[in-house]
Amino acid sequence: MDGARTTRFAVSLLVAAAGVFLCSLANALARAGEEPAMTLYILGLLIIGLPIFFRLLGRGASAGERLALVCLLGVALYLVKVVHDAPSFTFTDELIHAFNVERIGETAHLFHHNPVLKVTPYYPGLEGATSALAKICGLSTYTAGLVLVGVARLTLIAALFLLFERVGGSARTAGLAAAIYTTNFNFLFWGAQFAYESLALPLLVIVLLMLVERETTARQAIREWAAPLTVAIAAIVVTHHLTSYALAAILVALAGLLWYFARDWKPPNPWPYALLTVFLVACWLAVVAGETFSYLSNPLSEALEALANTISGESAPRGLFQSSGAAGPTPLGARLVALLGVALLGAGWVLGIRANWRRWRERPWPLLFMVASLGFFLALGLRLAPAAWETGNRASEFFFIGLAFVVAGAGLTELRRPSPRIAAPALTAAFGIVLVGGVISGWPWDAQLAKPLHVSAEGKTISSPPLALAEWARAEGPEGKWAAATADANLLLVPGNRDVVTGSNPDVEDLLTSPTLEAWELPMLRQNGLEYVVADQREISSDGLQGYFFPLLGAGAYDNLLPASAVTKFGAIPGAARIYDNGTIAVYDLRGKP
Amino acid sequence: MRGHRDLLAVLVAAAACAAAALLVPVGWLSLLLLAPLAFFLTGYAIAAASFVAAPQPWPRALWISVGLSLAVLALLPLPLNYLGGLRAGTWALALVLVVLVACAVAARRRPADWSPLAFRRPPRPPALALLVGLGALALVAAAVVLAHTTLSNSKALGFTELWMKPAAGGDRVRVGVGNEEQHWTTFVVQARFAGGTVEKHILSLYPGAKTTFDFVVLPRPRPGRPTFVSIVLSRQAEESDHPYRRVYGWIPAGAE
Numbered sequence: 001m002d003g004a005r006t007t008r009f010a011v012s013l014l015v016a017a018a019g020v021f022l023c024s025l026a027n028a029l030a031r032a033g034e035e036p037a038m039t040l041y042i043l044g045l046l047i048i049g050l051p052i053f054f055r056l057l058g059r060g061a062s063a064g065e066r067l068a069l070v071c072l073l074g075v076a077l078y079l080v081k082v083v084h085d086a087p088s089f090t091f092t093d094e095l096i097h098a099f100n101v102e103r104i105g106e107t108a109h110l111f112h113h114n115p116v117l118k119v120t121p122y123y124p125g126l127e128g129a130t131s132a133l134a135k136i137c138g139l140s141t142y143t144a145g146l147v148l149v150g151v152a153r154l155t156l157i158a159a160l161f162l163l164f165e166r167v168g169g170s171a172r173t174a175g176l177a178a179a180i181y182t183t184n185f186n187f188l189f190w191g192a193q194f195a196y197e198s199l200a201l202p203l204l205v206i207v208l209l210m211l212v213e214r215e216t217t218a219r220q221a222i223r224e225w226a227a228p229l230t231v232a233i234a235a236i237v238v239t240h241h242l243t244s245y246a247l248a249a250i251l252v253a254l255a256g257l258l259w260y261f262a263r264d265w266k267p268p269n270p271w272p273y274a275l276l277t278v279f280l281v282a283c284w285l286a287v288v289a290g291e292t293f294s295y296l297s298n299p300l301s302e303a304l305e306a307l308a309n310t311i312s313g314e315s316a317p318r319g320l321f322q323s324s325g326a327a328g329p330t331p332l333g334a335r336l337v338a339l340l341g342v343a344l345l346g347a348g349w350v351l352g353i354r355a356n357w358r359r360w361r362e363r364p365w366p367l368l369f370m371v372a373s374l375g376f377f378l379a380l381g382l383r384l385a386p387a388a389w390e391t392g393n394r395a396s397e398f399f400f401i402g403l404a405f406v407v408a409g410a411g412l413t414e415l416r417r418p419s420p421r422i423a424a425p426a427l428t429a430a431f432g433i434v435l436v437g438g439v440i441s442g443w444p445w446d447a448q449l450a451k452p453l454h455v456s457a458e459g460k461t462i463s464s465p466p467l468a469l470a471e472w473a474r475a476e477g478p479e480g481k482w483a484a485a486t487a488d489a490n491l492l493l494v495p496g497n498r499d500v501v502t503g504s505n506p507d508v509e510d511l512l513t514s515p516t517l518e519a520w521e522l523p524m525l526r527q528n529g530l531e532y533v534v535a536d537q538r539e540i541s542s543d544g545l546q547g548y549f550f551p552l553l554g555a556g557a558y559d560n561l562l563p564a565s566a567v568t569k570f571g572a573i574p575g576a577a578r579i580y581d582n583g584t585i586a587v588y589d590l591r592g593k594p
Numbered sequence: 595m596r597g598h599r600d601l602l603a604v605l606v607a608a609a610a611c612a613a614a615a616l617l618v619p620v621g622w623l624s625l626l627l628l629a630p631l632a633f634f635l636t637g638y639a640i641a642a643a644s645f646v647a648a649p650q651p652w653p654r655a656l657w658i659s660v661g662l663s664l665a666v667l668a669l670l671p672l673p674l675n676y677l678g679g680l681r682a683g684t685w686a687l688a689l690v691l692v693v694l695v696a697c698a699v700a701a702r703r704r705p706a707d708w709s710p711l712a713f714r715r716p717p718r719p720p721a722l723a724l725l726v727g728l729g730a731l732a733l734v735a736a737a738v739v740l741a742h743t744t745l746s747n748s749k750a751l752g753f754t755e756l757w758m759k760p761a762a763g764g765d766r767v768r769v770g771v772g773n774e775e776q777h778w779t780t781f782v783v784q785a786r787f788a789g790g791t792v793e794k795h796i797l798s799l800y801p802g803a804k805t806t807f808d809f810v811v812l813p814r815p816r817p818g819r820p821t822f823v824s825i826v827l828s829r830q831a832e833e834s835d836h837p838y839r840r841v842y843g844w845i846p847a848g849a850e
Contacts, residue, residue, distance in 0.1 A: 006719045010726035017733035024737035033749040067653060079734065083741035108679030110671055128671025128680065129664070132632060132689075135682040136615050137624035147625060151633050152664060158657045199668060206661030213654060221647035228644050228662055235665035238672065455776070456746045457801035462774040468755055476757060476770060476806075550750035577843025580757040582774070587757075589843060 005065050012051060012069060016076040019048035024083035030449035033552060037449050045439060046432050048076045049182070053431040056175040057415065057424045063171035067161050070178040074157030077182055078150055081192040084450050088142055092490055092544030093195035096120055099493035100127040101141045105134060111288075115499050116489055122289035125239025126199045141494070145194040153192060156202035157182070163209045164405055166216070167365040170412075177408035183341070183434040184400035185442030191397055200240030201397065204247050207232045207273075208401075211254070212365060215268040222267045229273055237280040241292050244284075246398050248277040250368070257364035303382065303391040330445040341437020342380070344430050345407060349373055352410030359409075372402025393442075444545065451549035464550045466541065469534065469585050470496035477532075477580075478589070483508045483525070484534035487547025488585070492534070501530060509542065515563045517572060531591050535567040537584045551584075600710055601642060601697040608635045608693040612686040631689055637662030639696035646703045649711050666692055752776040752801070756783075756827045756839035760846050765815060766808040767823050767845050773799035780830040785809040788822040796830065811845045820844035 022044030029037040052073045055061055061069070085091070089098050096117045103112040103121075110124045121127075126148070133144035160181055165174035181187070191198060207229065214225040237244045251274035258269045265271060285292060308314075330338075353370060360366035376399035382392025415423050439448070454461050463471060470491035473482075482500040484492055489502035502508050506528045511521050512535060525533070539560040540547045567586050570576055575592035608631050615628035637659035641650065650658055670688050671680055678684040719727075755772035773779050780798040787793075791812045797805060815821045823845055826837040 002717065003720045003723075006717075007723040007726070010719070010723035010730070013730040014726050014733070017730035017737075021733045021737040021740075024740045028740050028743070028745060031747065032745040033747045064653070079737065083737050086738065086741035104671075104680055108681050110675045110680070124671055125668030128674075129667035131671065131680050132667055132685045133625065133628065135680065136612075136628055136685050137621050138619070138682075139621045139625060143621070143625075147629075148667075151660070155657060155660050155664060158653075159661060162654055162657060199664065203661065203665055203668070206658065206665070209654075209661075210658065213650065213658075217648050221645075224644050224646065224648060226644075228640060228658065231640060231662060231669065232665045235668040239668050450741075452745075452747050452750050454744045455750045455752075456744045457752065457776040458778060460800055460802035461744050462752060462776070462802045465753055465774075468753075468772060468774050472755060472757060472770075472772065476759065478759070550747070552747070553749040553751055571842075575844075578841045579759065579843055580755070581839045581841050582755045582772075583753045583839070 005062060008055075009065055009068055009072075012055060013072060015051050016048050016072055019044045019046075020076050020079045020083065022047060023080045027084055027450040031452045033452075041449055042436055045077075045080065045436060048080070049073065049179075049435045050428055050432050053176075053179050054424065054428045056172070056179055057411070057427060059172070061172075061175070063165070066171045066175035067158060070157050070161050070175055071154055073179055073182055074153055075150070077188055078153045078192050081189055082146060082150075084189075088453065089145070089194055089494070090453065090548055091189070091193040091195075092486070093117075094145075094193050095490040095494045097127060097194055097196065098141045098145065099497075100124070101130045101134065101145065102494060102497065104128065104131045105141070113499075114493075115501055116493060116503075119241070119289065119291050119295040120196070122291060123196050123238060123240055125235055126194075126196045129199065130194075149192060149194055149198045152199045152202040156205055159202065159205040159209045160401070160404075163205060163212055164408070166209075166212045167369070168405065168409070173405075173408050173412060176411050177404045179431070180407050180411075180434070181400060181404040183345075183431070183438040184397060184404075185393065185438050186397045187442075188439050189443045190393075196240040197243055197394075197397075200236050200243035203232055203236045203239065204243050204250075204398075205401070207236065207247060208250070211251075211268075211270050211273070214270075217268075219267065230276065233273060233277050234280055237277070237284050241289065241296065242394065244277065244281050248274065248281055250398075251277055253371070254364060254368055257367055261362060261364055300391065330440065334440045334445055337433060338437040338440040341434040341441070344434050344437075345403065346377070348407035348410040348430075349377070349403065350410075351413060352406035352408070355409045355413045356406055366405070369402035369405040372399045373406040375399040376403045447545050451546070452552075453549055455550060464548060465538075465582050465585055466491050466536070466548055467495075468582055469580070469587070470494075472580060473498050473587075477587075480531040480591075481529050482532045482534060483511065483528075483530045485509070485512050485536050485541035485547070486544040487541045488534045488536055490544055491548060500534075501528065506530075512536065513542070513562055513566060515565045515569070517569045522573065525590060531589065532579075533570055533588045533590060535570055535586050535588060537561045537564065537567050541585075597706075598697075598701050598704060598708075601639075601701055604635055604639055604642070605693055605697050607631070608639075608690050611635070612690045616682060616686050631693070632667060633663050634659055635663070636666040636689055636692045636696075637664075639693040639700070640666070643696040643699035643703065646700070646705070646708065651711055652713060655711075748776070750776070754779070754781070754827065754829070754839055755804070756825065756841055758823070758825050758841045758843060761808045764846050765811050767811055767825070768806050768808050769795075769825050770804060770806040771797065771799065771827065772804040773801055775801060777801060782828045782830050784826045784828075786824045786826070787812050789813050815845050820846055 022040050026037040026041035052069050056066060056069055089095055100114055100121055104127055111121050114120050130144045130148050133139055133147060134141055157178055161174045161178040164177040165171050168174060210225055210229050214222060236247055251270055255269055255271040255274045259265060356366055356370055376396055379392040379395040379399055383389050411427050417423060453464050453467055466488050473492055473496040482492060482498050484500050484502055486502050489500045492498040492500040506524055539562060570588040571578055573590055577589040578586055579589045580587035611627055611631035615624045618624040618627060640662050641659050674680050674684055674688055752775035754775060757770040759768050761768040769783060771781055778800050783795045785793040793809045795807060811821050824842040827839040829838055
């Protein structure tokens, strides 16, 4: 970048930083219970995204500046997530993975039991990598995880730019496509959390980048890609199950497409890497991660069944903007923005598909992206089936890679029309709607902003009820096997460091919500060796996203409470002791009278 | 490595980063020192060992190196799990070893007349750009500090914790009280024992403070005959028949 461009980029940096600061301010206001936090937050997001997208639309920026701009966009949006929940993890999966890191830290070895999500220790890529930073630098799991995921996010966005640049042959297309990718529903929060997919997805894009670069390499040097590709593929396989299956599917599709156009299996056809991925996945499943079968097969079969039931009319479709947890309703205006965002993506797709088809229908990579973009809209359909919602939501992150490329083609087509002066601001505005709409679609409305986990009172710090329970459990709580609702259980993992069971297998969920002691409950507790029960009267304790925080006066703090008997019933068990009480949460020791 | 200055530089940098990161006791400083090794050098060394005939140009080389470094971080725990465990020393050694082996392979594979792709040094940024960039950094720092600041919230409903556990010796019960109320509070804690004895303890705590104290259990528990204890906490300002918090159990407890 020359001097003028560098200065212009520095200004973009300053503007994006201002956007991050606004988002941080919005979160701080929300934690302090002040208004108008949401307006500031949306404004902050737009201040981050719009100037960068507008600059990317123009012809003036160099390839280097475009790469720097998309990296800036990716990092700034990651910082929005960072300022949401500092200084501790508050997303469900984050606490589960943080527990694995702490176990690795304690024992210096992998593959420890995780009582809440049993499959996670068998994919130790993320936790192992985090332990490197935590161990060598003496950092907390939170800080080490934050840095690692931050580097992974940066790698994802840079690799996407380079991938799109190579496939589309233009830095301008690449910049737009990478920027559009940041509008996917999961980019801001889900994909940025401390969870295994947050490392695996960037590695998948690196593999795609290496494959596309490999195609441009001279025939005699093509073998040089073997070691880097093998290392990256193996890393994905040990990091995340779904990403490794997605990679296998992509490589098989790519090998098929390359064969179709060249009628030749010789390099650069990537079939050996497709085979390698399938082989490594099978080996990992057979030798290490056999539990993945049951972990994935249940939700997938439920998703298929739900989809079939919804299509046949046997069950009602899921309403949009519904959450499985205790999330509040999304305001009408926000729903409209989210729907408009999807409509704009749809319009962009129609235009982009036409442009891409005309130009690139005989090239494998653009064709792969076109097919993936169609997959995104099919996955949207899964959101209408109750049990298929999560599957559709997760798949969208992969399909959006193709959609971003196709829609970027549409944007450039529009810019070539007679009135670029109108087109550029209009496209920037559309980008803003898609960005904000994606954020609204991807995360519950009332979880967009931070909630108080700690509160300052008379110059000291107090903790929320479930966090206080977890802190007590770590300092004073007995060893042994605990049962708790999802949010309590997650905090009992980290910072509680307890062996805790939650969910429906065994059926802790119903145990903790039924108002009377049912006949099956005591035998279930005994069969599973559960010695301590955390009885939480808050209905929100079953919500792994929102059950961690202080109840707020005037916000229906105690509107949704279970009957008191759902807690006190455990006191009726012969020999039971009530060893902890903080008002809404009590802990019962069920080991019996000695 | 003779003749391959880039590989020598990478190797020396890797060793220096690992040693410095291990020695520096300040976490964030140690991270800054480790970052080049953890997030770039291992990947760069693997890329150097691989791409001899067709070296990758910048910025592709940079991002492929970063991606490969992440892959190395994800893969190394597997061998380390069986070779000394995942400890600070083994991690640092393993990262340096990856660089060493990869650089050795690169040096061996490179032909005698090998020359690296020219790396164009970026021009020095103008002073104004530096100033604006510093301003941006200051804003981000302010955003992060604000996110880490615990704020007051008058709407947050405070609460009090009460817990009990057997104390050492077997004839005492340890009672804990945690004040998570929004204000300084005085508590009255009463222990009622199976024989009808009542003990009382009054205490005041600042918000966020916790304390523990013991009650002697009466009658003293004997082998096979535990004593039932009920602990009731009230806030002094509203002492009433209805307890604010209550815990109960046997001393000695369960299997302890």
